[in-house]
Amino acid sequence: MTLFKGNVIIFTAFVLFVCCIEQGLSIKCWVCRSDSDPKCADPFDNSTLPITDCKQAEDLEHLPGVRPTMCRKIRQKVHGEWRYFRGCAFMGEPGIMGDERFCLMRTGSYNIFMEYCTCNSKDGCNSGTIGQSSWLLCLVTGILTLGYYLVAFE
Template sequence: MKSLEKCLLAVVLACCLFQMGQAIKCWDCRSDNDPKCGDPFDNSTLAITDCQQAPELEHLKGVRPTMCRKIRQKVHGEWRYFRSCAYMGEPGIEGDERYCLMRTGSYNIFMEYCTCNSKDGCNSAGVHRMGWMGVLFGTLASVLVAHFLRQ
Protein backbone atom coordinates (compact mmCIF):
# COMPACT_ATOMS: atom_id res chain seq x y z
CA MET A 1 0.00 0.00 0.00
CA LYS A 2 1.32 3.46 -0.82
CA SER A 3 1.88 5.89 2.02
CA LEU A 4 -0.89 8.20 0.69
CA GLU A 5 -3.40 5.34 0.79
CA LYS A 6 -2.31 4.36 4.30
CA CYS A 7 -2.65 7.97 5.44
CA LEU A 8 -6.12 8.33 3.88
CA LEU A 9 -7.32 5.07 5.41
CA ALA A 10 -5.94 6.09 8.82
CA VAL A 11 -7.77 9.44 8.64
CA VAL A 12 -11.08 7.76 7.70
CA LEU A 13 -10.77 5.24 10.54
CA ALA A 14 -9.76 7.95 13.02
CA CYS A 15 -12.81 10.03 12.06
CA CYS A 16 -15.11 7.04 12.59
CA LEU A 17 -13.59 6.25 15.98
CA PHE A 18 -13.62 9.91 17.06
CA GLN A 19 -17.35 10.21 16.28
CA MET A 20 -18.11 7.08 18.33
CA GLY A 21 -16.12 8.35 21.32
CA GLN A 22 -17.88 11.68 21.79
CA ALA A 23 -20.52 12.19 24.46
CA ILE A 24 -24.11 12.39 23.31
CA LYS A 25 -25.92 15.71 23.02
CA CYS A 26 -29.65 15.94 23.73
CA TRP A 27 -32.43 18.48 23.62
CA ASP A 28 -33.38 19.67 27.11
CA CYS A 29 -36.74 21.39 27.54
CA ARG A 30 -40.25 21.13 29.00
CA SER A 31 -43.41 22.03 27.14
CA ASP A 32 -44.98 23.54 30.26
CA ASN A 33 -42.18 26.17 30.18
CA ASP A 34 -41.66 26.36 26.40
CA PRO A 35 -44.47 25.44 23.98
CA LYS A 36 -41.87 24.80 21.23
CA CYS A 37 -40.79 21.69 23.19
CA GLY A 38 -44.05 19.89 22.36
CA ASP A 39 -44.94 18.04 19.18
CA PRO A 40 -44.30 19.20 16.55
CA PHE A 41 -40.87 19.96 18.05
CA ASP A 42 -39.32 23.33 17.16
CA ASN A 43 -35.66 23.56 18.18
CA SER A 44 -35.04 26.89 16.44
CA THR A 45 -34.56 28.75 19.73
CA LEU A 46 -33.05 25.93 21.82
CA ALA A 47 -29.41 25.04 22.29
CA ILE A 48 -28.54 21.36 22.37
CA THR A 49 -27.11 20.13 25.71
CA ASP A 50 -23.87 18.16 25.99
CA CYS A 51 -24.82 15.37 28.41
CA GLN A 52 -21.22 15.05 29.56
CA GLN A 53 -21.69 18.49 31.14
CA ALA A 54 -24.97 17.54 32.87
CA PRO A 55 -24.83 17.66 36.66
CA GLU A 56 -24.43 14.51 38.73
CA LEU A 57 -27.73 13.55 40.36
CA GLU A 58 -27.73 13.28 44.14
CA HIS A 59 -29.59 9.97 44.14
CA LEU A 60 -27.42 8.46 41.34
CA LYS A 61 -23.85 9.05 42.52
CA GLY A 62 -21.27 8.21 39.87
CA VAL A 63 -23.85 7.61 37.12
CA ARG A 64 -23.42 9.74 33.98
CA PRO A 65 -26.06 10.27 31.27
CA THR A 66 -25.34 8.27 28.12
CA MET A 67 -28.69 8.57 26.31
CA CYS A 68 -31.43 11.02 25.42
CA ARG A 69 -35.02 10.76 26.60
CA LYS A 70 -38.34 12.18 25.46
CA ILE A 71 -41.34 11.80 27.76
CA ARG A 72 -44.86 12.41 26.53
CA GLN A 73 -47.32 12.72 29.39
CA LYS A 74 -51.07 13.17 29.45
CA VAL A 75 -52.49 14.31 32.77
CA HIS A 76 -56.20 15.09 33.01
CA GLY A 77 -56.44 15.50 29.23
CA GLU A 78 -53.44 17.85 28.87
CA TRP A 79 -50.31 16.76 26.97
CA ARG A 80 -46.86 17.66 28.29
CA TYR A 81 -43.44 16.90 26.77
CA PHE A 82 -40.09 16.59 28.52
CA ARG A 83 -36.80 16.20 26.66
CA SER A 84 -33.50 15.62 28.49
CA CYS A 85 -30.36 13.56 28.98
CA ALA A 86 -31.09 10.08 30.35
CA TYR A 87 -29.04 8.59 33.18
CA MET A 88 -30.62 5.14 33.26
CA GLY A 89 -32.65 2.80 31.08
CA GLU A 90 -32.05 1.25 27.72
CA PRO A 91 -32.61 2.59 24.21
CA GLY A 92 -36.14 1.79 23.04
CA ILE A 93 -37.60 -1.60 23.87
CA GLU A 94 -35.01 -4.40 23.80
CA GLY A 95 -32.60 -1.99 22.07
CA ASP A 96 -34.96 -0.97 19.25
CA GLU A 97 -35.31 2.82 19.40
CA ARG A 98 -38.37 2.79 17.14
CA TYR A 99 -40.44 1.65 20.12
CA CYS A 100 -41.21 3.52 23.32
CA LEU A 101 -42.22 2.29 26.75
CA MET A 102 -45.85 3.19 27.56
CA ARG A 103 -47.54 3.33 30.94
CA THR A 104 -51.09 4.19 31.95
CA GLY A 105 -52.51 4.93 35.35
CA SER A 106 -55.70 5.85 37.08
CA TYR A 107 -57.27 9.29 36.80
CA ASN A 108 -56.65 9.57 33.04
CA ILE A 109 -52.83 9.50 33.22
CA PHE A 110 -50.75 8.26 30.27
CA MET A 111 -46.93 8.31 29.88
CA GLU A 112 -44.65 7.36 27.00
CA TYR A 113 -40.86 7.10 27.52
CA CYS A 114 -38.66 7.18 24.43
CA THR A 115 -34.94 6.63 25.10
CA CYS A 116 -32.24 6.73 22.42
CA ASN A 117 -28.49 6.98 21.91
CA SER A 118 -28.10 6.54 18.15
CA LYS A 119 -27.14 10.16 17.40
CA ASP A 120 -27.00 13.65 18.88
CA GLY A 121 -30.45 15.19 19.29
CA CYS A 122 -32.23 11.85 18.85
CA ASN A 123 -34.89 12.97 21.36
CA SER A 124 -36.41 15.36 18.81
CA ALA A 125 -39.69 14.48 17.07
CA GLY A 126 -38.70 11.27 15.32
CA VAL A 127 -36.19 8.60 16.23
CA HIS A 128 -33.94 7.24 13.48
CA ARG A 129 -31.36 4.54 13.95
CA MET A 130 -28.20 4.02 11.93
CA GLY A 131 -26.84 0.98 13.78
CA TRP A 132 -24.60 -1.67 12.27
CA MET A 133 -25.72 -1.00 8.71
CA GLY A 134 -24.12 2.44 8.91
CA VAL A 135 -20.88 1.03 10.28
CA LEU A 136 -20.86 -1.65 7.57
CA PHE A 137 -21.51 0.94 4.85
CA GLY A 138 -18.73 3.20 6.20
CA THR A 139 -16.26 0.31 6.25
CA LEU A 140 -17.24 -0.73 2.72
CA ALA A 141 -16.85 2.86 1.49
CA SER A 142 -13.36 3.05 3.06
CA VAL A 143 -12.30 -0.21 1.37
CA LEU A 144 -13.60 1.00 -2.00
CA VAL A 145 -11.78 4.32 -1.70
CA ALA A 146 -8.54 2.53 -0.81
CA HIS A 147 -9.03 0.13 -3.74
CA PHE A 148 -9.61 2.89 -6.28
CA LEU A 149 -6.65 4.91 -5.00
CA ARG A 150 -4.45 1.84 -5.45
CA GLN A 151 -5.24 1.66 -9.17
Protein backbone atom coordinates in the same frame (compact mmCIF):
# COMPACT_ATOMS: atom_id res chain seq x y z
CA MET B 1 2.89 -9.69 0.93
CA THR B 2 2.95 -9.83 4.76
CA LEU B 3 3.67 -6.08 4.99
CA PHE B 4 0.70 -5.36 2.68
CA LYS B 5 -1.55 -7.62 4.81
CA GLY B 6 -0.49 -5.76 7.97
CA ASN B 7 -1.12 -2.38 6.36
CA VAL B 8 -4.61 -3.47 5.20
CA ILE B 9 -5.51 -4.60 8.71
CA ILE B 10 -4.24 -1.35 10.25
CA PHE B 11 -6.07 0.72 7.64
CA THR B 12 -9.31 -1.24 8.18
CA ALA B 13 -9.07 -0.83 11.94
CA PHE B 14 -8.45 2.92 11.53
CA VAL B 15 -11.45 3.36 9.21
CA LEU B 16 -13.68 1.46 11.64
CA PHE B 17 -12.42 3.55 14.53
CA VAL B 18 -13.22 6.77 12.68
CA CYS B 19 -16.67 5.48 11.70
CA CYS B 20 -17.54 4.46 15.23
CA ILE B 21 -15.88 7.23 17.24
CA GLU B 22 -19.18 9.09 17.64
CA GLN B 23 -20.38 6.30 19.93
CA GLY B 24 -17.73 7.12 22.54
CA LEU B 25 -18.21 10.86 22.65
CA SER B 26 -20.67 12.78 24.72
CA ILE B 27 -24.13 13.18 23.26
CA LYS B 28 -25.98 16.46 22.87
CA CYS B 29 -29.70 16.56 23.57
CA TRP B 30 -32.56 19.01 23.57
CA VAL B 31 -33.48 19.97 27.13
CA CYS B 32 -36.86 21.58 27.71
CA ARG B 33 -40.32 21.22 29.26
CA SER B 34 -43.54 22.06 27.48
CA ASP B 35 -45.14 23.34 30.69
CA SER B 36 -42.62 26.21 30.70
CA ASP B 37 -41.89 26.41 26.93
CA PRO B 38 -44.73 25.57 24.50
CA LYS B 39 -42.17 25.07 21.67
CA CYS B 40 -41.02 21.90 23.48
CA ALA B 41 -44.28 20.13 22.60
CA ASP B 42 -44.87 18.22 19.38
CA PRO B 43 -44.38 19.35 16.70
CA PHE B 44 -41.04 20.32 18.25
CA ASP B 45 -39.68 23.78 17.44
CA ASN B 46 -36.01 24.11 18.41
CA SER B 47 -35.47 27.42 16.60
CA THR B 48 -34.89 29.35 19.84
CA LEU B 49 -33.50 26.52 21.97
CA PRO B 50 -29.78 25.71 22.18
CA ILE B 51 -28.80 22.05 22.19
CA THR B 52 -27.21 20.89 25.47
CA ASP B 53 -24.01 18.85 25.78
CA CYS B 54 -24.91 16.09 28.25
CA LYS B 55 -21.36 15.90 29.61
CA GLN B 56 -22.17 19.28 31.20
CA ALA B 57 -25.18 17.82 33.05
CA GLU B 58 -24.95 17.91 36.82
CA ASP B 59 -24.47 14.65 38.69
CA LEU B 60 -27.58 13.16 40.21
CA GLU B 61 -27.33 12.62 43.95
CA HIS B 62 -29.16 9.29 43.82
CA LEU B 63 -26.93 8.01 40.95
CA PRO B 64 -23.34 8.75 42.04
CA GLY B 65 -20.81 8.30 39.25
CA VAL B 66 -23.45 7.69 36.56
CA ARG B 67 -23.21 9.97 33.53
CA PRO B 68 -25.84 10.58 30.85
CA THR B 69 -25.25 8.59 27.66
CA MET B 70 -28.57 9.04 25.86
CA CYS B 71 -31.30 11.53 25.07
CA ARG B 72 -34.82 11.13 26.36
CA LYS B 73 -38.21 12.41 25.35
CA ILE B 74 -41.14 11.88 27.69
CA ARG B 75 -44.69 12.50 26.58
CA GLN B 76 -47.35 12.33 29.24
CA LYS B 77 -51.05 12.94 29.43
CA VAL B 78 -52.40 13.77 32.86
CA HIS B 79 -56.10 14.47 33.21
CA GLY B 80 -56.40 15.24 29.50
CA GLU B 81 -53.41 17.61 29.29
CA TRP B 82 -50.33 16.66 27.22
CA ARG B 83 -46.86 17.54 28.54
CA TYR B 84 -43.46 16.96 26.95
CA PHE B 85 -40.06 16.68 28.62
CA ARG B 86 -36.80 16.43 26.69
CA GLY B 87 -33.38 15.96 28.24
CA CYS B 88 -30.32 13.83 28.89
CA ALA B 89 -30.90 10.25 30.09
CA PHE B 90 -28.71 8.69 32.75
CA MET B 91 -30.03 5.12 32.70
CA GLY B 92 -31.76 2.62 30.46
CA GLU B 93 -31.15 1.48 26.93
CA PRO B 94 -32.01 3.11 23.61
CA GLY B 95 -35.58 2.33 22.59
CA ILE B 96 -36.96 -1.08 23.38
CA MET B 97 -34.39 -3.88 23.22
CA GLY B 98 -32.03 -1.46 21.46
CA ASP B 99 -34.48 -0.43 18.72
CA GLU B 100 -34.91 3.35 18.91
CA ARG B 101 -38.01 3.28 16.74
CA PHE B 102 -40.01 2.02 19.71
CA CYS B 103 -40.85 3.79 22.95
CA LEU B 104 -41.89 2.41 26.32
CA MET B 105 -45.54 3.19 27.05
CA ARG B 106 -47.26 3.11 30.43
CA THR B 107 -50.82 3.81 31.44
CA GLY B 108 -52.13 4.34 34.89
CA SER B 109 -55.34 4.98 36.68
CA TYR B 110 -57.11 8.32 36.68
CA ASN B 111 -56.49 9.12 33.00
CA ILE B 112 -52.66 9.01 33.06
CA PHE B 113 -50.56 7.95 30.04
CA MET B 114 -46.75 8.13 29.66
CA GLU B 115 -44.40 7.38 26.79
CA TYR B 116 -40.59 7.22 27.28
CA CYS B 117 -38.37 7.42 24.21
CA THR B 118 -34.58 7.08 24.60
CA CYS B 119 -31.93 7.30 21.91
CA ASN B 120 -28.21 7.74 21.37
CA SER B 121 -27.89 7.41 17.59
CA LYS B 122 -27.06 11.09 17.01
CA ASP B 123 -26.99 14.48 18.67
CA GLY B 124 -30.48 15.90 19.12
CA CYS B 125 -32.16 12.55 18.52
CA ASN B 126 -34.85 13.47 21.07
CA SER B 127 -36.31 16.10 18.76
CA GLY B 128 -39.17 13.98 17.50
CA THR B 129 -38.85 11.11 15.06
CA ILE B 130 -36.08 8.93 16.32
CA GLY B 131 -33.44 7.69 13.85
CA GLN B 132 -31.63 4.38 13.64
CA SER B 133 -28.32 3.68 15.34
CA SER B 134 -25.47 2.70 13.01
CA TRP B 135 -23.14 0.99 15.52
CA LEU B 136 -24.30 -2.51 14.54
CA LEU B 137 -23.74 -1.81 10.84
CA CYS B 138 -20.27 -0.49 11.65
CA LEU B 139 -19.43 -3.60 13.68
CA VAL B 140 -20.71 -6.06 11.07
CA THR B 141 -18.89 -4.22 8.27
CA GLY B 142 -15.68 -4.29 10.25
CA ILE B 143 -15.87 -7.97 11.05
CA LEU B 144 -16.68 -8.89 7.44
CA THR B 145 -13.90 -6.68 6.04
CA LEU B 146 -11.32 -7.94 8.50
CA GLY B 147 -12.37 -11.56 7.90
CA TYR B 148 -12.10 -11.08 4.13
CA TYR B 149 -8.56 -9.73 4.34
CA LEU B 150 -7.43 -12.42 6.77
CA VAL B 151 -8.71 -15.19 4.48
CA ALA B 152 -7.64 -13.51 1.21
CA PHE B 153 -4.03 -12.89 2.25
CA GLU B 154 -3.21 -16.09 4.15
